[in-house]
Amino acid sequence: MLLHHPAPLLAAASAAEPPPAWFAQLMAQLAAIPERHETFREEKRLAALNRPLLSEGQLIYRRPSYLEKLTILPRKEILLVQDDQLTLTGPDGSPRELSLASRPEIGVLVDAVGGTLSGDVRRLQRSYTVHPSGTLQDWQLALVPIHPRVQEMLRQIVIRGSGPAIRSVLTEQANGDAQIMLIERSRSAEGPQTFAGTQADTHQPGVAGPARTPQAGPKP
Amino acid sequence: MNAARRAAPILATFLAALLLTLTTFRFIDLRNDMADFLPAAPTEAGRLMLQELRSGAPTSLLLVGLEGAAPADLARISRAMAARLAASGRFELVANGEAGFDSEAERFLFGNRYLLSPTVTEAAFSVTALRRDLEKLLDVLSSSAGILAQMYGFADPTGAFVSVVQRWTEGGSARSIDGVWFAPDANRALMLVRMKAAGLDLTAQDQADAAIRAAFTAASPGPARLLVSGPAIFARDAERSIRSDVRLLSIASTVLVAGLLLLRFRSPLVLAVIAVPVMLAVAVAAVAVQLIFGFVQGTAFGFGMTMLGVTVDYPVLLIGHRKRGEAASGTLHRIGPTFNLAVASASLGLVGMLRASLPGLVQVGVFAVVGVLAAAAATRWLLPPLIVAADLAPVSAGSAQRLLRLEHLRRWRVWGLVPVAAAALVLVLYPPRLERDLANLSPVPAEGRALDQELRRQLGAPEVGQIAVVRGASVEAVLRREETLLPVLDRLAAGKVIDGAELAARYMPSHATQRARQAALPDGTTLAERLGEAGDELPFRPEAFAPFRQDVEAARARQPLSPADIASPLLAARVQPLLFQRDGVWYGLIVPRGINDTAALGAAFAGVPDVTYVDIGRELNGMLADSTANAWTWLSWSAAATIVALVIGLRDMSRVARVIGALAASGVVTVAVLALTGARLSLIHIVTLQFAAGVGLDYALFFARTQVDEEERARTLRTLVTCNAMTLMTFGLLTFCETALLRTIGLPVAVGTFSALVFGFLFAGPRPEAERASPGG
Numbered sequence: 001m002l003l004h005h006p007a008p009l010l011a012a013a014s015a016a017e018p019p020p021a022w023f024a025q026l027m028a029q030l031a032a033i034p035e036r037h038e039t040f041r042e043e044k045r046l047a048a049l050n051r052p053l054l055s056e057g058q059l060i061y062r063r064p065s066y067l068e069k070l071t072i073l074p075r076k077e078i079l080l081v082q083d084d085q086l087t088l089t090g091p092d093g094s095p096r097e098l099s100l101a102s103r104p105e106i107g108v109l110v111d112a113v114g115g116t117l118s119g120d121v122r123r124l125q126r127s128y129t130v131h132p133s134g135t136l137q138d139w140q141l142a143l144v145p146i147h148p149r150v151q152e153m154l155r156q157i158v159i160r161g162s163g164p165a166i167r168s169v170l171t172e173q174a175n176g177d178a179q180i181m182l183i184e185r186s187r188s189a190e191g192p193q194t195f196a197g198t199q200a201d202t203h204q205p206g207v208a209g210p211a212r213t214p215q216a217g218p219k220p
Numbered sequence: 221m222n223a224a225r226r227a228a229p230i231l232a233t234f235l236a237a238l239l240l241t242l243t244t245f246r247f248i249d250l251r252n253d254m255a256d257f258l259p260a261a262p263t264e265a266g267r268l269m270l271q272e273l274r275s276g277a278p279t280s281l282l283l284v285g286l287e288g289a290a291p292a293d294l295a296r297i298s299r300a301m302a303a304r305l306a307a308s309g310r311f312e313l314v315a316n317g318e319a320g321f322d323s324e325a326e327r328f329l330f331g332n333r334y335l336l337s338p339t340v341t342e343a344a345f346s347v348t349a350l351r352r353d354l355e356k357l358l359d360v361l362s363s364s365a366g367i368l369a370q371m372y373g374f375a376d377p378t379g380a381f382v383s384v385v386q387r388w389t390e391g392g393s394a395r396s397i398d399g400v401w402f403a404p405d406a407n408r409a410l411m412l413v414r415m416k417a418a419g420l421d422l423t424a425q426d427q428a429d430a431a432i433r434a435a436f437t438a439a440s441p442g443p444a445r446l447l448v449s450g451p452a453i454f455a456r457d458a459e460r461s462i463r464s465d466v467r468l469l470s471i472a473s474t475v476l477v478a479g480l481l482l483l484r485f486r487s488p489l490v491l492a493v494i495a496v497p498v499m500l501a502v503a504v505a506a507v508a509v510q511l512i513f514g515f516v517q518g519t520a521f522g523f524g525m526t527m528l529g530v531t532v533d534y535p536v537l538l539i540g541h542r543k544r545g546e547a548a549s550g551t552l553h554r555i556g557p558t559f560n561l562a563v564a565s566a567s568l569g570l571v572g573m574l575r576a577s578l579p580g581l582v583q584v585g586v587f588a589v590v591g592v593l594a595a596a597a598a599t600r601w602l603l604p605p606l607i608v609a610a611d612l613a614p615v616s617a618g619s620a621q622r623l624l625r626l627e628h629l630r631r632w633r634v635w636g637l638v639p640v641a642a643a644a645l646v647l648v649l650y651p652p653r654l655e656r657d658l659a660n661l662s663p664v665p666a667e668g669r670a671l672d673q674e675l676r677r678q679l680g681a682p683e684v685g686q687i688a689v690v691r692g693a694s695v696e697a698v699l700r701r702e703e704t705l706l707p708v709l710d711r712l713a714a715g716k717v718i719d720g721a722e723l724a725a726r727y728m729p730s731h732a733t734q735r736a737r738q739a740a741l742p743d744g745t746t747l748a749e750r751l752g753e754a755g756d757e758l759p760f761r762p763e764a765f766a767p768f769r770q771d772v773e774a775a776r777a778r779q780p781l782s783p784a785d786i787a788s789p790l791l792a793a794r795v796q797p798l799l800f801q802r803d804g805v806w807y808g809l810i811v812p813r814g815i816n817d818t819a820a821l822g823a824a825f826a827g828v829p830d831v832t833y834v835d836i837g838r839e840l841n842g843m844l845a846d847s848t849a850n851a852w853t854w855l856s857w858s859a860a861a862t863i864v865a866l867v868i869g870l871r872d873m874s875r876v877a878r879v880i881g882a883l884a885a886s887g888v889v890t891v892a893v894l895a896l897t898g899a900r901l902s903l904i905h906i907v908t909l910q911f912a913a914g915v916g917l918d919y920a921l922f923f924a925r926t927q928v929d930e931e932e933r934a935r936t937l938r939t940l941v942t943c944n945a946m947t948l949m950t951f952g953l954l955t956f957c958e959t960a961l962l963r964t965i966g967l968p969v970a971v972g973t974f975s976a977l978v979f980g981f982l983f984a985g986p987r988p989e990a991e992r993a994s995p996g997g
Contacts, residue, residue, distance in 0.1 A: 046370070047764075048370075048374055048763075049760060050759050050761050053361060055362055074362065075359065075362070075363070079364040088364060088365055105368075153367070171367070173367065175370075
C-alpha cells in the first residue's frame, strides 16, 4: 500500500495547507543521518513497451550532497552526483559529465531525492510544492513540480518512508509512464515489496491504462 | 564707429566665406569607408572580404568576457546578463553556452532532422541498422538516463537529431562550467553577442555597449570585471577618443593662436582675415575632389586639411610684411615674387601625390594642390584691399639691432651642420624601420587588439585571418561546391592543419543533398514492416514508433529547405554571415578555426574551381608595402618638381642649393628624431613629412630673399617665427594626444617645421659679410 490518500494533484489545487506537525520532525531526522548504504530495485513501466524494465543495484548517500546510484543488473552503470556535477558512467566505462545548473530538468529530478535525503526543505521547495501526508511512521511526500517546463515532462514524484528510512520513490511522468524505485537497507531481511502490488493502489490513470503514444519531440 | 566701418568688409567677407563653405559641405558626399581610401585588393575575393569585414555581419559581433571572481560567481553573472540582454530586444543573438539551443532552434532542427542530418542513408534505415538502434534504445531506456531518452528516443530511434545537434555545437574551444562558456585556459566566462544594428551605426553601438554594462551591473558582479571587445567597440572608442582629443586641441590651439595673433597684430580682425583663405581653400578643394571622384573620402579629407595647414601662413606672411599705412601694391611688390614661388613650389611638390597608388592619397593630393592654389589666390587678390581698409599690420617690425645680432650667428652656421651630421649618424646606426603591419596603423590601441584576439581564440569566433571564398550563381551552387569541400576540410582537421572550419554547408545541406536524403527514406509501409522485423522479440509496442514513422513520411514529402527557411534567429545568425549575395553573385565563406599550417591550408584550396583562398592579413600588408614603396616614387616626383620650380624661380644655383640644403637638413633631423622614438615609418609619416617640408620651403624662401633692408628682414623673421609658433600651437599640440594616429602627425610636424625655421634662418639666408660684399643677386 503505497498511496493512502487521494492524488496530491487535488491537494495542490486547493489552498496551501499548513504541513502536519510531524513534517519538521521528519526533516530533522532525515538531516541527522550522515551516510546511507542501501539496495534498490527499480521497475519502469512505459506505455511504449509491453513489459516493464527491471533493474537493481546499490545506493550510497553521504551528507550533504554525495549521491551514488550503482546499477548492477541488467547492466552495470554508475550515476554519481556530487554538488553540482553529475557523472553517468555506462557499461562501456566512458563517463558522461554534466552540470546540473546547465540542465535544470535533470537538476529538478536530483533535487527531489537529494533534498529528501538531506532533509533540506528549502531545496525541495525550490522546485516543488511539497504535499506531506500520513504519519511519521508511515509518511508520504508528494512533490509536484513548480516550473511549467518541468511539468511538461514530470507529473509528480511520490516518496514514501517510515521515520528516517526511505522506502520507495515513485516517479510519474506527464505522459503517464512511471517508474518506481524500492529501497531497502543493505543486507536487510525484510521482504521486498513488489511494484505490481503498489501499482494497483495508485489512483493515477495511464500507467495501467492502454498503451499511449510516448511524447514525440519538443513541445510546440 | 570708425573701427566698425573698417571692420565691416572683413567681417562681411568672413561671413560670406563661412556661408559658402557650409553650403558647399551640404553638397559634398563625405564617406567614411576606409575601403575607398585603400586600393582595390589584388584579388576579387580579397576585395569582397575587405568590404564584408568592414561593413558586413562581422562588425556587429561583440565578444564579452567576465573575470576576476570565482567560477561559480562568473557563471551566475553570465546567466543573469544573458537573460537580461536577451530580454532587451537589442540583440539578435546572445549566447553564453547555456542550455545549448532555445526551443525555437530545437523545434527547427528536430522537425527537419531527416533533411539536415548527414546520417540519413538507405543503409541507416535497413532492418539490421534499425534493429541495432532499437536495442540501443532499450538499453538507454533501462538506464538512469532513460527519462531523457524517452523525449526523443521513440520519435528518432536512428539518432538523426543528435547528429544534427552535434554539427551545430562543435567548434569553439570554450569549456563549460555550470553550463556557461569559459575560456579553456583562464578563469574567464565568455559570451557572444550580436547587435541587431550594423556595426557602423555609432549610436546603436553606444546603446548596445551601455546595455551590456547595465546588465553587468544589474547582475551584482562584486569583484568581477567586464571585458567587451569587437569591431563596433573599436570604432566607437576610436571615434570617441579622436573626438575628445580634437575638441580639447581645437579649443587649446584656438586660444593660443588667437592670443599670439592679438599680441602680434593687436586686432581680432586678423583672425577673421586668416580664416577667409583657409575656409575658401577647404570649400574649393572639397568641391574639386567631389567633382573629380564623385565623393570625398573622410580620411583623405582629414589629411587634406592637415596639408592645408600651410595656407594659414599665407595671410600672416602678407600682413606680417605690411608697413602700417602702406598700400597693397607696396607689400605685394616686396613679397610677391617670393610668395608666388613658395606657392608654386608647394603645389608642384604636392603634385607628386597624384601618382600615389592609394586612391585616398590621390584625393589628398588633389585636395591639397587645389586648396593651396585657392588659398594663395584668395590671399593675393581678395585679402589686400581688406587688409588695407582695416589697416592691419604688425605692432612693430622688431628691432634691427637684435636682428643683426641674430644674423651674426650665420657666421658660425657651419656649426649648424653638427646636429645634421649627428642626425645622419643616428640614421646610419638606427635606420628607421618601415611599418609593414597595417594593424599598427589602426586607431585601435595594441592592448585592445590583443584582448580581441584572445577572446576570439577562446570563443572560437572567426578571426580576420585566412578565409576561403566560394562563388556561385545561386545559393544551391555555393552549397554544392562547399559540400565537395567538406571531406577536404575533415582531412585537414584530421591532419591537424586546422582545428575545424565554419561554412554554411556544414549546417545547411544543398537541395540536391536533401533530395538524396529524401530518396533514401523508406515509405510508410516499408518502414512499418522493417520496424516490425527489427523489433522482433523486443518489448516495443508497434504504436510506440508512430511519431518516427509520421516524421519520416513528412520529411519525404517536404520541399527541400533553403537557408532563408531557418525559422530560428539563433541558427540563422550562424549561417547568415557565411552565405551572402553581392551584385547578383552568391558567396560562401569557409572560415577555418585554429590554423596551424597556413601553407597546407592554402594548398588544399588550390585548383578548386570557384574557390579562392584569401590570406587577408597578408593581402592587406602587401597593399601597405606596395603603397609605402610607391610613396618613395611619388616623393621623388615631388622633390624633382620642387627643384625645377626653384631653379626657374630663383635663377641662382647657390640660393637653390641653400634652400634645398635647409630643407634637407630639417628632413634628416626630423626622421632621425622619429627613428630615436622607435617609430616605424608609415604612410602617415610620409604625408606629414611632406607637409612639414612644404612649410619649411616657405620659411627658406623668405629667408633667402635678397635686396631687402634690415627692417624688412626683421619683419620676415618675426613673421616666420609667428607662423611657426602658430604651427606648433596647432600641430605640435597633437603630440599630447591620446589617439596614436594624431600623435603620429604631431611629432614630425613640430620637429620638422621648427628645425626648418632654424635651418632656414641659418642656411637659406645669406651670410652677413657676403651680403655686404655683394648686395643683390
